[in-house]
Amino acid sequence: MPFVRIDLKRGKSADYRKTLGEIVYRAMLDVINVPQNDKFQIITEHDRGDLNYAESYLGNSYSDDLIFIQITLNAGRTVEMKKAFYKRIVDDFQSQLQGRPDDIFVSLVEVAKENWSFGNGIAQYAS
Template identity: 30%
Template sequence: MPLTKISAPRHLSSSQVQALAAAVQDGLVKTCNVPPKDLFQLITRFDTDEIILDPHFGGVNRSKDACVIEVVFLLGRTDDQKRALFRHVAEQASLAGFRADDIMITLIENSKMDWSLGLGLAYADLHAKAK
């Protein structure tokens, strides 16, 4: 049940940003054991001057098309799964016209107690009742 946030420049086409969103979900499913229907994405578009990213930090060459992807999900993925996710998303995004240098991904892990899916209830409590 990851929550994916994609920050993209406004000048990119909607279809290109949707392809990036699809690449992220596909990567989560194929590399991190996320069920295909666990799809929660927020896409935010920014004017060029509202995305401030060092163009060369980390040994890459970011362009004006750079996007930032944040994935918040439950603890439990291995370092190899995370590496595979990064590669998969970059490869799939490249097929959609992105440069791999323009795909920045950050992962944030937490526990079931850190989520409420609604009704003011902790996911940990719902999960405990289901057992």
């Protein structure tokens, strides 16, 4: 049920982008209890001029490699799960892609289950 959008500066390799998507997917499976094969991602590259952000915020300093991750998902995870999820993404980003922890921005958009259709015009999760 999560729908993931990942936006980053143009110029990263296809392998880098695929690994980034897999990092997010594995964290969803392992930390926030997303079902196996529930993988819907759009990874979009942008020219640097199309990404508009401050150089720093809340103690973070951002480089030109800032990555925006927005995930729309069903409501219901605890704050502790969300914190562990954010940390897992950053830890795996550092270890697998040698990225800076400040350069991962995550936003969760929680919705009710009836707001999904996975095909055939059916609201599969609606009660």
